[in-house]
Amino acid sequence: AQTVTxxxxxxxxQEAETVTLSCTYDTSESDYYLFxxxxxxxxxxxxxxxxxxxxxxxxxxxxxxxxxxxxAKSFSLKISDSQLGDAAMYFCAYRxxxxxxxLVFGKGTKLTVNP
Amino acid sequence: DTEVTQxxxxxxxxxxxxxxxxxxxxxxxxxMYWYKQKAKKPPELMFVYSYEKLSIxxxxxxxxxPECPNSSLLNLxxxxxxxxxxxxxxxxxxxxxxxxxxxxxxxxxxxxxxxRLTVT
Numbered sequence: 001a002q003t004v005t006x007x008x009x010x011x012x013x014q015e016a017e018t019v020t021l022s023c024t025y026d027t028s029e030s031d032y033y034l035f036x037x038x039x040x041x042x043x044x045x046x047x048x049x050x051x052x053x054x055x056x057x058x059x060x061x062x063x064x065x066x067x068x069x070x071x072a073k074s075f076s077l078k079i080s081d082s083q084l085g086d087a088a089m090y091f092c093a094y095r096x097x098x099x100x101x102x103l104v105f106g107k108g109t110k111l112t113v114n115p
Numbered sequence: 116d117t118e119v120t121q122x123x124x125x126x127x128x129x130x131x132x133x134x135x136x137x138x139x140x141x142x143x144x145x146x147m148y149w150y151k152q153k154a155k156k157p158p159e160l161m162f163v164y165s166y167e168k169l170s171i172x173x174x175x176x177x178x179x180x181p182e183c184p185n186s187s188l189l190n191l192x193x194x195x196x197x198x199x200x201x202x203x204x205x206x207x208x209x210x211x212x213x214x215x216x217x218x219x220x221x222x223x224x225x226x227x228x229x230x231r232l233t234v235t
Contacts, residue, residue: 035223043203045158045226091157102171103224105157 006106021077023092031097040088119227136191138206147189150205
């Protein structure tokens, strides 16, 4: 079974600074998808960024980028120019490529952005 | 604005009550999900419906009864709940169903805002 580990329960960053959230996972599969979801106090789970395991190029979405290291099974999220609205719980998630409906979540990292 | 709509936003019910949570999506997604989320924890999968058929039940107690009346709607019927069932209940949908090969564009789950349930 796949597992996802987020080793930082809480992180904080100053507004306009850069922060990196870590995520590692364990799998025997070669094809899969990785995601970062954000859950602000409004409760909705919002997709931040996704990465296909077969792609070597790291995904980027505006101020959000990932450092995907397949051999090390590492998938960290970098937030540049942090904004107050980035404050939220961030969940790393794994999904198999083979049609499994399950999304495996890490335990989450609570990000605080200080003005 | 979320493309997955959940009602009600908040629900308080007694242990002898019967209530239902509702979820609706109009994105043409073939799979719909119920997750339960306790405070400061990740969501835990409860049920998955694919093509309007129950495909996964994660050993959820029978006091939770899912229903998928059509491809756009998903209900969760609640009866004789316990205080420990108090949680945020999230609905989600995704394009693909079981056996479908996930493409990069179909694979994300789209979540609703959730229903905050309190059992007294």
